[in-house]
Amino acid sequence: MSRVLLSWHRLLGLSSQRPPWYKARLREELAERRAAQTALQKLSETCDVFYILGRALHDGFPLRRAPPFSYRHPPVYAYMVSKYTLRWMFYQIAALLCGSSRFRQVREVVNPARDSKLREVASRHDIEAVKFERAISQFIGFLTPSENLGSSFGKWTVLNLLPNCLLQNPGQSSGKSFLLKELRKRLNHGEYEFHEGSEMISSLAPGGLEGFQKLDDSTANYWRAQAIDRIAHNCRQSGKTAIVTGHFMFRSEGHYKAVYTPNDMATYTHIIYLNMSAKTLYVQRQNDENRKRQYLPMQDLEAWKRTEVDELSRLCQEHGILFSVLAEQADNQLLTALRLIQFCHRVRTVPNMARVDARVSEILFGQNNLQTMVVVDADKTISKEDTGKTFWGPQGPLEKLFGGPLAYSEAGFLQGVLLYEEAANEEEFERMCDVVASRTEIHAEFKALFKRIATQDHVGAVVVTCGIRRVWEKVLEREGLSQTVKVIGGARISDDMVVTAEVKARIVSRLQREEKLRVWAISDSPLDLPMLEAADEAIVVTGKEQNRSSSMEKALLEAIQTRGLKARQVILPSNVSPRLTDAVLAQIRLSDKELLDSVFSRRRRLHPHVWHATDRNAAKLLMSPTRDASVAGPMLRKAHANIGLYLAWEFLSEVLGVEEYAMRHVQGHHVMGHRVRHERETTIVALMRGGEPLALGLNEALPLAMFVHAASPNDIREDHVEKQKTVVLVDSVINSGKTLIEFIERTRKLCKDIRIVVVAGVVQTDAVMQGHALASVMEEHGVHIGALRLSENKFTGFRGTDTGHRLFNTTHMA
Numbered sequence: 117m118s119r120v121l122l123s124w125h126r127l128l129g130l131s132s133q134r135p136p137w138y139k140a141r142l143r144e145e146l147a148e149r150r151a152a153q154t155a156l157q158k159l160s161e162t163c164d165v166f167y168i169l170g171r172a173l174h175d176g177f178p179l180r181r182a183p184p185f186s187y188r189h190p191p192v193y194a195y196m197v198s199k200y201t202l203r204w205m206f207y208q209i210a211a212l213l214c215g216s217s218r219f220r221q222v223r224e225v226v227n228p229a230r231d232s233k234l235r236e237v238a239s240r241h242d243i244e245a246v247k248f249e250r251a252i253s254q255f256i257g258f259l260t261p262s263e264n265l266g267s268s269f270g271k272w273t274v275l276n277l278l279p280n281c282l283l284q285n286p287g288q289s290s291g292k293s294f295l296l297k298e299l300r301k302r303l304n305h306g307e308y309e310f311h312e313g314s315e316m317i318s319s320l321a322p323g324g325l326e327g328f329q330k331l332d333d334s335t336a337n338y339w340r341a342q343a344i345d346r347i348a349h350n351c352r353q354s355g356k357t358a359i360v361t362g363h364f365m366f367r368s369e370g371h372y373k374a375v376y377t378p379n380d381m382a383t384y385t386h387i388i389y390l391n392m393s394a395k396t397l398y399v400q401r402q403n404d405e406n407r408k409r410q411y412l413p414m415q416d417l418e419a420w421k422r423t424e425v426d427e428l429s430r431l432c433q434e435h436g437i438l439f440s441v442l443a444e445q446a447d448n449q450l451l452t453a454l455r456l457i458q459f460c461h462r463v464r465t466v467p468n469m470a471r472v473d474a475r476v477s478e479i480l481f482g483q484n485n486l487q488t489m490v491v492v493d494a495d496k497t498i499s500k501e502d503t504g505k506t507f508w509g510p511q512g513p514l515e516k517l518f519g520g521p522l523a524y525s526e527a528g529f530l531q532g533v534l535l536y537e538e539a540a541n542e543e544e545f546e547r548m549c550d551v552v553a554s555r556t557e558i559h560a561e562f563k564a565l566f567k568r569i570a571t572q573d574h575v576g577a578v579v580v581t582c583g584i585r586r587v588w589e590k591v592l593e594r595e596g597l598s599q600t601v602k603v604i605g606g607a608r609i610s611d612d613m614v615v616t617a618e619v620k621a622r623i624v625s626r627l628q629r630e631e632k633l634r635v636w637a638i639s640d641s642p643l644d645l646p647m648l649e650a651a652d653e654a655i656v657v658t659g660k661e662q663n664r665s666s667s668m669e670k671a672l673l674e675a676i677q678t679r680g681l682k683a684r685q686v687i688l689p690s691n692v693s694p695r696l697t698d699a700v701l702a703q704i705r706l707s708d709k710e711l712l713d714s715v716f717s718r719r720r721r722l723h724p725h726v727w728h729a730t731d732r733n734a735a736k737l738l739m740s741p742t743r744d745a746s747v748a749g750p751m752l753r754k755a756h757a758n759i760g761l762y763l764a765w766e767f768l769s770e771v772l773g774v775e776e777y778a779m780r781h782v783q784g785h786h787v788m789g790h791r792v793r794h795e796r797e798t799t800i801v802a803l804m805r806g807g808e809p810l811a812l813g814l815n816e817a818l819p820l821a822m823f824v825h826a827a828s829p830n831d832i833r834e835d836h837v838e839k840q841k842t843v844v845l846v847d848s849v850i851n852s853g854k855t856l857i858e859f860i861e862r863t864r865k866l867c868k869d870i871r872i873v874v875v876a877g878v879v880q881t882d883a884v885m886q887g888h889a890l891a892s893v894m895e896e897h898g899v900h901i902g903a904l905r906l907s908e909n910k911f912t913g914f915r916g917t918d919t920g921h922r923l924f925n926t927t928h929m930a
Contacts, residue, residue, distance in 0.1 A: 118173075124197060125174035128204050129223045138172040139679035140621070140646050142179055163196035200225045207237060214243050238467075292361040292390055298450050299359060299457070307461065309350065313362030316343040341379040348383045357461045360384075365424045367412075372423055381435040386460040388453065389428060392444045394418040433521045433531070438463075440534045448541075456537070459609045468526055469622060471613045472604065476623060479578060479602045480631060487574045487719045489627050490565070491620075491647065493639035494581035494588050494605070496664070497657045498562040500688070503587045506552045508539075524643055529582065529606065529614035536584075536607045545608065546586070553590035559688050561706040563595060565715075570600040574718055580623055581605040582615045582643070621646035628652070636715060638686075640664065642671035649675060653714070654683035655704070658695045669695050676700060720885040723894055727767050727902045728879070735904050738762055742877065749925040753809035756848060756877060756923065759904050760813025763875050767902030768792050768818070771873060772842060795820045797841035801832060803859065809923055810877055811846035829862035837867040845874045848923070850903075853883040853890030864897050872899045879903040 145168055149161035172179045203225040211219035224237050238248035293312065300310050318325035321339040328339060344360075351358050366373045394417040401412070412420075425441060432439035440456050442449060480486070495502045504514055513535050522528035540548055558566075569577045577600065579588055585605030592598045604623070606614040613619075624647050627633045637644070637651035640658070642665055648654035656672065658664065673696060675681040684704045687694055694703055704711055729735035741747045741755040773793040781787045792798070798821040802811035808825065815823050821844075824836050837843060843863050850856055856874065863872055883890045884901060894901065 121170050121193075122174050124201075125171055128200065128225065130171065130225065131223070132175045137625075137650075138168060138175070138177050138179055139649060141168045142172070143675075143679060159191060159195055160199075163192050163199060166192055167196050167200060203228065210248065211241065211243060214248055216241065216243055295390070295450065295453055296359065296361050299453065302450075302454060303359075303457070307356055308457075309354065309356045309358050311347055311358060311360045313343065313360050316347060316360075320346065336375075337377050340375065341377040344377070344379045344383050348379075357457075357464070359457065364389075364428060365420075367420055372420065374427065376431075381431060381437070384437050385464060386438040386440070386456075387428060387432055388440045388442050388456055389425060390444075391421065391425070391441045394421065396444060397421075433517075436522065436527050438527065438531055438534060441538055443538070455609060456534075459533075462612075463530060468613055468616075469619065472615070472619055472623065473626065475604055475613065476626060479604070480576075483573075483576060485573045486576050486631070486633055487721070488576070488634045488636065488715060489631075490569065490575065490577040490636045490638065490715065491624055491627070491651065492562070492577065492579050492637075493620075493641060493644055493647075493657075494579050494603075495583050496659055497638060497640045498558050498579065499556050499591070500559070500659055500663060501556045502583075502663075503552050503556055504583050506555055507548060507584060507587070524582075524617060526614060526616050526618075529616055533606060533609060533611075533614060537609060542608075542610070549584065549586040549590055552584070552587045553594065556587065556591050558591060558595060561686070561688060563597075565706050566592075566595075566597050566601050568712070568716070570597070572716060575716055577601045579603045579605070580615060580620050580647075583607065585611055617643045617646050620644055621650045623647075624650040632721075634719065640668070642668045645671060645675050645681070648683055649679060649681050654681065656683050656685045656695065656701065658685050658687045658692065660689070660692050664695075672696065673700065720887055722881070722906075723884050723886055723891040723901075725894055725898075725900045726879075726884045726906075727771065727900070728904070728906045729762075729766065730905045734762060734766075739877075739905055748922045752923050756809035757813030757816065759877050760810040760815075760846070760875070761817050763810075763902050763904060764792070764814050764817030767875065768814075768844070768873065771900045771902065772798075772871075791820075792818055794841035797839065798822070798844060799824055799836050799840050799842070800844045800846060801826050801836070801859070801863075803845060803847040803855070806848035806923060807846040807876075810848055810875070811844075814844065814846060814875060826859070829858045832859070832862055832866065834866050837863065837870050840867075840870060842871045842873060843867075845872065846876070847874075848877045850874075850876045850879040850883055850890075850901075852880070853888070853893075857890055857893050860893055860897055860899055872897060874899060874901040876901070876903045878905050878907050881906045881908050 142165070145161065145164045149158070149165055152158040152161045169179060204223065206228060207222050207224040208219050211222040216222070218241070222237070222241050224240075226237060237243075296310055296312065299308075314325055317328055317339055320342050321328040321331070323330075328336060331339070347358050347360060350356075363375055366375060394414040397417045398412075398414045401417075429439055431437070438460065442453055442456070492498055495504065505512060508514060514532055517531060517535065518524055518528055520528075522531060536545070539545075566577055569575050579592070579601055581588055581603065583605060584607040585603050586607070588603045588605065589598060592601050592603065604613075604615060605611065624635050624637055627635050628650075634653075635651045636653045636655065637647050638655040638657060639648060640656065648656070656668075672681075672683075676683070684702045685695055686704060686706055690705075695701055706712075738755070738759050742752065742759070747755065769792055774790045775793040775795075776788045776790055778786055779789040795818050798818060800811050800815050800818065800821050801824045802808040804825055804827040811823070815821060822836065822840070824832065826832050832843075845856065845859050845863070847856065860872055860874075863870065879901065882888060884894070884906075885891060893899065
């Protein structure tokens with residue numbers, strides 16, 4: 117069974133990830149499996165656990181053994197293979213529908229029911245997100261005749277503008293219809309479409325709106341559902357964001373009656389509630405000349421409003437809909453509405469991670485010497501304070517929000533942004549941040565660390581916070597650290613991002629993978645465990661017992677025991693009790709010399725003109741016979757020649773490029789073929805004698821090139837380089853590079869313009885590190901080196917282990 121599954125994983129051909137990714141996915145799948153309740157849910161979640169175990173094994177990062185095969189497993193494996201294979205095919209077809217010429221390279225199996233995942237997939241494969249979602253919708257629509265596609269694919273960008281309590285007097289300028297009219301004037305009709313909910317119902321229901329108002333509740337709800345389905349269908353076809361006005365709740369004879377349908381909850385992505393004061397509502401009802409209304413005192417109107425807001429807030433969180441309350445501010449209500457709508461549109465069309473990546477790039481710009489980055493959480497990590505609680509007070513709304521259905525998801529943090537927007541305008545928010553910052557003090561240990569980082573150009577620091585960016589910028593500015601330590605965080609629409617646990621982990625991974633930085637991660641929170649696990653070095657901050665997370669200890673122990681997290685702890689202040697035991701989580705201080713030496717040590721970097729295939733499977737196969745003590749003579753020379761062929765095709769074709777030439781096709785006509793550029797004007801120099809077999813393999817790939825034997829630099833003559841474009845120096849092993857430097861300088865002396873390329877089987881890593889003599893010569897003369905493998909082993913062969921002797925069976929003469 118394991119062989120079959122490994123073959124299946126090879127068919128899927130998914131990208132390999134870093135080891136912490138597999139651990140994090142397994143942790144998530146196990147948690148979801150434990151939470152599953154129905155038999156179908158348990159089957160689905162079990163198959164997800166088996167899948168990630170198999171994928172980790174296939175990718176070379178085995179986590180743990182899958183349970184021994186038993187009679188209960190065939191349904192799990194069958195469900196797993198069908199589920200992920202269908203997803204794999206699904207994404208390729210969707211990419212094809214988008215017109216992507218590289219649709220076969222779209223190899224994805226993430227859950228397409230999650231809108232954020234669709235946008236991530238589109239971003240990874242350079243497909244326009246809106247176009248991709250539309251193609252998926254059309255594909256699903258083709259497979260599913262019903263127009264109501266449910267929550268998985270119905271959640272297109274549809275905003276609902278809800279008035280409170282009553283239809284506004286047409287003469288008043290504060291109602292939903294007036295606001296919709298003004299939005300029509302100001303928003304781009306190429307991106308938005310506008311609907312009065314009652315007009316859509318009127319166009320569909322028999323007898324129009326008048327006939328609709330006479331229907332019983334069940335029939336009326338049917339036509340309400342048809343109306344929102346029609347709007348959703350239009351959005352899927354046009355790719356636009358729809359803005360819809362409507363009502364949520366009516367009051368009759370002392371009772372409240374909600375008028376929403378499941379289709380509404382499956383379609384709306386954002387709901388904006390127009391919140392007028394009870395006094396304004398009272399006056400408008402009294403002055404309404406078009407309709408006689410039941411008298412309601414202001415306290416009843418206030419209760420009605422409060423009931424609507426509470427119920428809408430609950431429903432929106434349950435269904436993953438963002439909810440905003442738009443206050444009654446006649447002077448800027450329209451501007452606020454525009455701001456909210458544009459925010460909603462951007463959230464749906466530009467992936468959050470793309471916006472975070474842009475901020476990371478901005479921070480890194482100009483820091484060309486960076487080798488190490490310290491990524492630090494903010495609240496209760498670099499300070500004992502929780503700035504969110506300081507901002508909101510003891511009964512703030514965030515604790516309830518994150519304890520609800522949205523939890524700490526991206527949608528949860530986006531809802532948090534809207535709460536901050538409701539709490540204060542920009543000026544008020546700045547003043548409140550000033551107050552919070554004045555009450556926030558950075559630990560002395562972190563001040564000292566940051567100030568030392570300020571003196572180094574190879575070490576950087578960034579605060580990545582799920583909290584309030586502006587507060588931490590103000591705190592760092594007060595300490596004179598704002599130029600050294602940058603902040604990535606959200607809390608306002610103007611921040612253009614939210615920071616989640618996944619975002620923090622992906623920032624660390626990006627710094628490692630793309631920027632080639634060594635990353636230290638420091639945090640106090642279980643939410644940041646993915647970040648700590650992804651980092652090269654992890655430090656847990658342990659604060660006072662009454663302030664620290666109650667769930668951290670258990671989560672931390674699980675990460676250490678089951679996912680291989682290697683972390684140490686810093687106790688701040690120093691007189692509090694540590695977490696776990698010293699054997700499990702060793703204690704350190706940020707001022708420890710050993711730790712600081714590790715953080716600030718300079719790493720030598722590989723010269724950028726070095727190409728190698730060390731980690732490629734082809735290199736492992738080609739290198740094996742050369743390291744086999746039983747292989748010598750002709751067989752070893754053949755192995756070296758094979759390496760030469762491989763390096764010609766993989767390395768030389770890239771560094772030198774290719775050119776076309778005319779050739780006769782087997783069918784008799786002429787076609788264009790390809791060969792390495794300037795092949796006729798290339799000289800291959802075999803550094804004798806170890807370089808000859810590899811050079812002969814190279815010559816086999818470049819048959820038109822000149823071939824020269826050189827036992828010493830002076831063996832390269834002027835006629836070997838005259839009228840030539842390229843010289844390729846070939847050796848089997850480069851140790852210190854001392855001999856190679858002499859050949860390079862001899863070649864450059866003979867011809868100042870010729871291109872010099874070095875090809876070798878093995879190169880010692882130290883020799884091609886920046887700062888080494890060979891690397892300096894490479895820089896001076898524009899030399900590129902291509903090697904099958906880099907080696908950390910500084911052993912130099914002699915006697916029976918010398919490569920030259922092994923190649924020609926002369927080990928007995930050593």
